[in-house]
Amino acid sequence: QVQLVESGGGLVQPGGSLRLSCAVSGISFNLYNMDWWRQAPGKQREFVATISMRGSSTNYADSVKGRFTISRDNAKNMGYLQMNRLKPEDTAVYYCTIMGNWGQGTPVTVSS
Secondary structure (H helix, E strand, O other): OOEEEEEOOEEEOOOOOEEEEEEEEOOOHHHOOEEEEEEOOOOOOEEEEEEOOOOOOEEEOOOOOOOEEEEEEOOOOEEEEEEOOOOHHHOEEEEEEEOOEEOOOEEEEEOO
16 A cells, blocks of 8 residues: 655745655655645646656646756655745645655745
């Protein structure tokens, strides 16, 4: 059974930083790309970032490029999303996903 558990969300002021984590089990983590997506209140879920199975290639939504960094530790079956210079429009529930499997999400609120 594949499980993804996100953590690290919370309330942060504009301009602040957060690091999200995604713990993965039940799948050969190092064989798959991993994505982060987010869903803001009242909006559709949207793509944030993706990382290749070995971490050698990444891609980002234009809205987060230069501010967010996706990474992974295959030895620990962990994925990460470092979010810097956060903006109120980054407020959303953030999800990690692998091969169609999703976590429960971790909420991020950017507000003063």
